[in-house]
Amino acid sequence: MIELKDLVKKFGDLTAVNGINLSVPKGEFFAVLGPNAAGKTTTIKMIAGLIKPTAGSVIVAGYNIQSEPLQARKRLAYVPDFPFLYEKLTPLEFMQFTGQLFKIAPDRVRSESSILTKRFHLEPFLNKSIEGLSHGTRQRVAIASALLHDPEVFVIDEPMVGLDPQHARIVKDILKERSKEGMTVFLSTHQLSVAEEMADRIGIIHQGKVVAIGTIDELKKQSGQDGALERSFLQLTAEPDKTTNQS
Amino acid sequence: MPSSESIDPACPEKSAFALLAGVHLKQNWRRFASVLKQSKLLSITVLTFIAGYCWLSFALFYRAMRFVGSFPGLGDLLVERMIFILFAFLFALLLISNMVISYSNLFRNKETSFLHSLPISPNSIFQWKFLESTLVASWAFLFLIAPLLAAFGIVERVDWTFYPLTVVMILLFVILPAIAGAWSAIGLARFMDRRFFQYTTLGLAILTLLTLAFWLKPDVVTDDMLETRVMLVLDRLLKNTQFSQFAFLPSYWLASGVISWSEGAYSATFFFMLVLLSYGLFWGRITSTMAGMPFYEAASAVQSRGSLTSSWKWWQRWQEKKAKRLNQWGPGLLERFCSILFWIPSDSRAVLVKDVRVFWRDTTQWGQSLLLFGLLAAYIINLKNFSSQLNNPFWIHLISYMNLGACSLNLATLTTRFVFPQFSLEGKRLWIVGMAPLGLNKVISIKYTLACLVSMGITGTLIFTSCRMLKMPAPQIAYFTLVIAFMTLTLNGLAMGLGVIYPNFKEDNPSKIVSGFGGTFCLVLSFLYIVGGISLLALASPWRDHQQIWIIASGWTCFAVLSLVLGYLPYHIGVRRLRHLEI
Numbered sequence: 001m002i003e004l005k006d007l008v009k010k011f012g013d014l015t016a017v018n019g020i021n022l023s024v025p026k027g028e029f030f031a032v033l034g035p036n037a038a039g040k041t042t043t044i045k046m047i048a049g050l051i052k053p054t055a056g057s058v059i060v061a062g063y064n065i066q067s068e069p070l071q072a073r074k075r076l077a078y079v080p081d082f083p084f085l086y087e088k089l090t091p092l093e094f095m096q097f098t099g100q101l102f103k104i105a106p107d108r109v110r111s112e113s114s115i116l117t118k119r120f121h122l123e124p125f126l127n128k129s130i131e132g133l134s135h136g137t138r139q140r141v142a143i144a145s146a147l148l149h150d151p152e153v154f155v156i157d158e159p160m161v162g163l164d165p166q167h168a169r170i171v172k173d174i175l176k177e178r179s180k181e182g183m184t185v186f187l188s189t190h191q192l193s194v195a196e197e198m199a200d201r202i203g204i205i206h207q208g209k210v211v212a213i214g215t216i217d218e219l220k221k222q223s224g225q226d227g228a229l230e231r232s233f234l235q236l237t238a239e240p241d242k243t244t245n246q247s
Numbered sequence: 248m249p250s251s252e253s254i255d256p257a258c259p260e261k262s263a264f265a266l267l268a269g270v271h272l273k274q275n276w277r278r279f280a281s282v283l284k285q286s287k288l289l290s291i292t293v294l295t296f297i298a299g300y301c302w303l304s305f306a307l308f309y310r311a312m313r314f315v316g317s318f319p320g321l322g323d324l325l326v327e328r329m330i331f332i333l334f335a336f337l338f339a340l341l342l343i344s345n346m347v348i349s350y351s352n353l354f355r356n357k358e359t360s361f362l363h364s365l366p367i368s369p370n371s372i373f374q375w376k377f378l379e380s381t382l383v384a385s386w387a388f389l390f391l392i393a394p395l396l397a398a399f400g401i402v403e404r405v406d407w408t409f410y411p412l413t414v415v416m417i418l419l420f421v422i423l424p425a426i427a428g429a430w431s432a433i434g435l436a437r438f439m440d441r442r443f444f445q446y447t448t449l450g451l452a453i454l455t456l457l458t459l460a461f462w463l464k465p466d467v468v469t470d471d472m473l474e475t476r477v478m479l480v481l482d483r484l485l486k487n488t489q490f491s492q493f494a495f496l497p498s499y500w501l502a503s504g505v506i507s508w509s510e511g512a513y514s515a516t517f518f519f520m521l522v523l524l525s526y527g528l529f530w531g532r533i534t535s536t537m538a539g540m541p542f543y544e545a546a547s548a549v550q551s552r553g554s555l556t557s558s559w560k561w562w563q564r565w566q567e568k569k570a571k572r573l574n575q576w577g578p579g580l581l582e583r584f585c586s587i588l589f590w591i592p593s594d595s596r597a598v599l600v601k602d603v604r605v606f607w608r609d610t611t612q613w614g615q616s617l618l619l620f621g622l623l624a625a626y627i628i629n630l631k632n633f634s635s636q637l638n639n640p641f642w643i644h645l646i647s648y649m650n651l652g653a654c655s656l657n658l659a660t661l662t663t664r665f666v667f668p669q670f671s672l673e674g675k676r677l678w679i680v681g682m683a684p685l686g687l688n689k690v691i692s693i694k695y696t697l698a699c700l701v702s703m704g705i706t707g708t709l710i711f712t713s714c715r716m717l718k719m720p721a722p723q724i725a726y727f728t729l730v731i732a733f734m735t736l737t738l739n740g741l742a743m744g745l746g747v748i749y750p751n752f753k754e755d756n757p758s759k760i761v762s763g764f765g766g767t768f769c770l771v772l773s774f775l776y777i778v779g780g781i782s783l784l785a786l787a788s789p790w791r792d793h794q795q796i797w798i799i800a801s802g803w804t805c806f807a808v809l810s811l812v813l814g815y816l817p818y819h820i821g822v823r824r825l826r827h828l829e830i
Contacts, residue, residue: 009551010551011551012563013563045550048363048364049363049364050360050363050547050550051547051550051551052544052547052551069368070366070367070368073365073366073367074366076364078364080360083361084357084358084360084361086270086274086358087274088273088277088278089270089273089274093273097266097270100266101263101266101365101367102366129277131753
């Protein structure tokens with residue numbers, strides 16, 4: 001469903017993504033972890049087709065995002081950490097707009113919107129202007145709208161930002177459910193607990209490279225650390241001691 | 248279950264362009280309705296202001312054209328040239344405005360990124376964004392040009408067909424700078440990062456101003472020449488404006504079409520209309536079908552911080568050296584400079600340094616200021632070249648008051664654009680700035696002082712120089728310099744005060760903060776203050792013949808009261824509101 005082949009992205013002299021090879025099969029819930037500036041968001045932006053790779057390719061649902069962008073994006077949903085919403089529209093109008101962009105029949109938009117708004121507890125806000133909604137509610141509107149066209153691939157950056165525990169639970173449940181039904185989820189987060197709880201496999205990106213990949217047990221094995229995922233993560237992303245190097 | 252099955256091929260298909268247009272129409276209508284709902288008084292004030300502006304500019308253009316047109320034997324020629332020059336300058340302004348607006352709308356806009364992640368072709372996104380940028384960049388042009396053309400039509404006694412015809416020609420005309428502006432924006436975004444763009448803009452602005460200052464420098468004309476060789480003098484006077492009649496300038500086609508119709512040369516008008524139409528269609532077709540990919544590439548480069556300079560080794564080495572120097576913990580150049588101001592407390596200096604840095608790093612801020620005041624500076628420097636021909640004190644004083652008006656109008660646009668949103672922008676950083684022991688009142692007062700000092704440095708210098716160029720005596724120079732200082736304090740106080748009274752903490756983009764209720768109110772009040780203030784001063788001018796002392800005294804008092812009310816009151820109310828501010 002998602003295939004990254006020798007993916008490289010350079011920003012001038014800085015190599016943000018350095019030859020990532022990764023394959024996420026259909027229906028897998030894949031979480032990507034990494035320290036700040038590891039290259040997670042850059043990788044996600046390349047998957048969503050927002051930026052061009054310096055080298056390598058991204059295949060989404062069988063389509064190259066650069067050479068067949070429209071085919072790929074029809075099957076893709078992307079929700080950034082701070083999603084864009086039209087401030088003066090209502091959540092209902094925004095969902096209708098999204099449905100029309102994806103050329104979904106109006107009846108289907110209505111029925112899907114109704115289901116999603118119920119699931120995401122958005123009913124009290126449906127006819128309110130988006131500009132007056134809290135960050136958490138906006139985040140739920142964005143996720144619900146992104147799910148409207150039943151994407152085959154769902155890419156989401158920091159989904160839990162601004163969500164209270166109750167709504168975070170709802171989002172987790174829906175994403176897990178959809179993943180079991182066949183939707184591939186590619187999630188980037190700093191919250192290790194989210195990855196630990198949700199992901200079938202976890203990839204750890206550090207300095208633009210995938211330094212470890214696998215299930216939680218496999219990661220623990222690779223890092224040589226037992227116990228919480230945090231220990232494996234810290235071990236795998238540890239900076240080399242500069243004083244030792246110098247000596 | 249998921250997938251493209253959900254995409255219904257039989258679904259009544261609306262193009263992405265139509266969908267985007269619909270959403271934006273809805274959004275803008277709601278914005279307009281909420282402004283109407285917010286304050287009927289403000290809506291009426293804005294409408295009255297627009298009507299007043301149209302009437303005033305029409306009256307000015309009409310009188311100017313009548314005056315110029317009344318020169319025996321030369322009137323028509325001069326009016327004609329005036330139209331060519333005005334259209335050429337408006338074309339240049341429209342081009343710059345399109346470039347700046349296209350750049351921010353295409354590449355600094357969250358909606359663009361959102362649309363790029365949807366199944367919409369880059370071409371469709373570009374087409375919508377192009378239309379949006381063209382509308383935003385061109386509406387002001389229509390406001391500028393409508394009173395001018397109305398005045399021209401009445402002076403030339405044209406029939407009614409002239410007016411609908413000019414509307415069609417203007418619509419055809421605005422497409423061309425819009426296309427050029429959009430392509431320039433794509434080129435800039437593709438090959439320049441922020442820093443490179445800053446240096447290039449600065450270099451180009453200086454070069455343009457120097458060229459303008461040199462190019463517009465008129466020749467010295469003696470009284471003898473004025474009496475005996477008028478045509479030669481006229482020819483010499485107009486030779487520097489011949490660029491406006493360059494046959495490949497779109498402004499030339501528009502001006503020629505308009506003038507030809509007023510002269511009854513209808514076939515010539517149709518010819519120029521067809522020229523505009525063919526260029527519009529040709530470039531419009533190329534742009535609407537081929538700009539998609541370059542636009543996507545440029546958008547990707549902007550997000551990747553890509554720049555032409557990344558392949559220049561010397562530039563990279565210079566940047567590395569600079570970064571190394573900046574990484575050292577010692578104070579920067581600005582901090583060292585500010586440390587000279589030892590009487591200012593260190594916390595206030597920190598806010599000062601931060602504000603100057605933020606201003607410098609936002610190219611659009613100083614870029615626009617530079618352009619506006621640079622043009623004014625080029626004009627003022629050139630005043631000396633024809634001041635020798637101004638013997639009549641009436642003209643000298645008229646020009647001085649007009650300079651005062653131009654300078655303060657420039658300042659009003661800048662205070663509204665930059666000073667008004669200062670507090671709203673700071674709102675996002677209130678967790679640090681507002682919570683610091685410094686206090687918000689102090690932050691506002693530092694911002695106000697900095698804005699006043701910087702703007703007064705510019706406006707004071709410009710007015711002082713213009714008076715010197717006009718060879719005015721010292722008391723008059725002091726008078727005009729003092730007046731502009733007073734107006735600078737007032738305009739900054741008004742913008743800062745209204746910015747605190749009507750904050751918008753949700754918005755990051757200063758231009759969007761300004762376009763709200765408070766920003767519009769600030770602009771309207773600033774303009775009304777300038778018109779009112781300068782009218783009072785002109786009426787009470789002590790250099791008018793047989794001027795009575797009580798008129799001078801009451802005019803100056805009214806001006807002082809007006810300045811005090813508009814400069815101090817909003818600032819004072821704003822500062823008082825800060826005490827009860829809840830965010």
